[in-house]
Amino acid sequence: MSVEILDGATIVNFLEDEEAFNAQICDRFAHLDSDHDGRLSYGEMLKELQCLRLLETHFGVDVETDPDELALVYGSLFVQFDHDLNGTVELEEFKSETKQMMLAMATGMGFLPVQMVLEEDSFLKKAVEWESTKLVA
C-alpha cells in the first residue's frame, strides 16, 4: 500500500496508451488465473473483486460487513464482468470491463488531484507509475 496523488487525467491517459494498458491487463489476468486455463472462475476473480470493493469504499459507498451481503456484492460484480454469462471471465471481458470501470472512476474523480491509498499491484497504482515514467522520459 502507498499513498499517491492522482486525478482523472492520469487514468484516462493510461487507458489511452493501449500498449501499456494491454500489457497490464494480460499481466493481471495471468496472475489471477491460478490454474492457467485461460479464464477466470469466480474463485479466481474474488481477489480482484475485493480490490474493486475496496476502491468503491474510497468513493463514499457504504461498506457492507455482513458476509451474505458481501457475497451478493461480489456476485453482482462478477456478472458485470461475465458479459456472455458462461460462468467465467475471459481475457476480452476482463479487459473491456476493467477499462469501463476505470473510465467511470476517472469521470467520478474529475480533474482535481486526489490523494488515495493504493494497493501495490492495483491498476490505479500502475497508472500512477506509468505516468511517472512518462514524465521522466
Ligand SMILES: [Ca+2]
Ligand atoms: Ca482459471
Ligand SMILES: [Ca+2]
Ligand atoms: Ca464469460
